Amino acid sequence: MNNKLIDKNGFLYVMTNPSMPGLVKVGMTKRIPTERTKDDDMTSTGIPTKFEVQYYAFFEDIVKSEKIAHSRLSKYHYAKEFFKTDVATAIYEIENMNINFKRLFSKNENEIRAEEIKKKKTKQKFEEEFKQSEKEKQIQKAVKKDYLNTRVYSIILVCSLIIAGLIGIYSLLREGIGSMLGDFIKSFCIISFFISLVWELYKSITKF
Numbered sequence: 001m002n003n004k005l006i007d008k009n010g011f012l013y014v015m016t017n018p019s020m021p022g023l024v025k026v027g028m029t030k031r032i033p034t035e036r037t038k039d040d041d042m043t044s045t046g047i048p049t050k051f052e053v054q055y056y057a058f059f060e061d062i063v064k065s066e067k068i069a070h071s072r073l074s075k076y077h078y079a080k081e082f083f084k085t086d087v088a089t090a091i092y093e094i095e096n097m098n099i100n101f102k103r104l105f106s107k108n109e110n111e112i113r114a115e116e117i118k119k120k121k122t123k124q125k126f127e128e129e130f131k132q133s134e135k136e137k138q139i140q141k142a143v144k145k146d147y148l149n150t151r152v153y154s155i156i157l158v159c160s161l162i163i164a165g166l167i168g169i170y171s172l173l174r175e176g177i178g179s180m181l182g183d184f185i186k187s188f189c190i191i192s193f194f195i196s197l198v199w200e201l202y203k204s205i206t207k208f
Contacts, residue, residue, distance in 0.1 A: 010062035011104070012069060014055040014090045019048050020082070024090045026069055027081045028062040033105075054087045055106040059099065068097045088113030092121070 013033035015025040029036040033056040036042065042051050059065040070077075072093040076085040083090065091106065091114040106114075 008061040008063065009059065011056045012059055012062060012065055012094055012101075013053060014087055014094070015051045015053055016087060017047065017049055017051045022084055023078055023082045024054070024085060024087055025051065025081050026066075026073060026083060026090050026094070028066040030062070032056075053105065055091050055094075056104055057094065058102040058104055061099075065094075065097065065099055065101070068099065069094050072097065086113070088117050092117045 010028055010030040011033055012026070012028050013036065015027075015033070015037065016023070017025070027036075033053045037051045037053060070081075073083045073085065073090060076083040076089070078084045087107075095101065095103070095114070096118070
């Protein structure tokens with residue numbers, strides 16, 4: 001194995017302390033985390049109770065892994081390596097960093113809770129994507145509806161012009177230019193109104 005890789009590997013852990021309710025400690029160590037709890041900074045006179053290891057996992061690059069874990073937990077940051085959240089949330093963020101790891105220890109209740117959080121976040125993500133998809137569909141439907149509506153009225157206009165033009169030509173041949181213009185205008189208005197009325201009626205019936 002690469003020596004550099006050996007130097008970098010170690011453990012990320014999650015600890016709690018009865019004297020610090022609502023806080024979790026997320027850190028790294030090259031030793032078994034249960035040994036880390038015996039260090040001087042973990043057993044100082046300022047801390048009346050012992051730290052309890054709730055979880056730890058093996059990572060090939062603990063410095064990088066800890067940095068990413070702390071970044072993912074930044075919104076819960078309290079001080080130094082302490083975060084104002086629960087153990088399960090800390091575990092969830094650690095195990096969803098897209099980095100290879102091997103879970104070595106986790107209290108059963110934390111495992112169950114972490115799985116619940118994962119399912120909840122997955123569900124929320126799915127619901128958000130579904131809502132976004134539905135919204136996009138509605139926009140596309142509205143655009144298509146407006147486009148079709150515009151096309152139909154364009155066709156109505158063209159058809160009205162053609163029919164009115166034919167009526168006008170007939171009037172010209174029969175009675176002269178004056179009659180042609182009058183018939184053309186009247187025919188165009190009547191035909192346009194009638195076809196538009198039929199289209200609006202169709203839309204109201206079919207809820208287009």
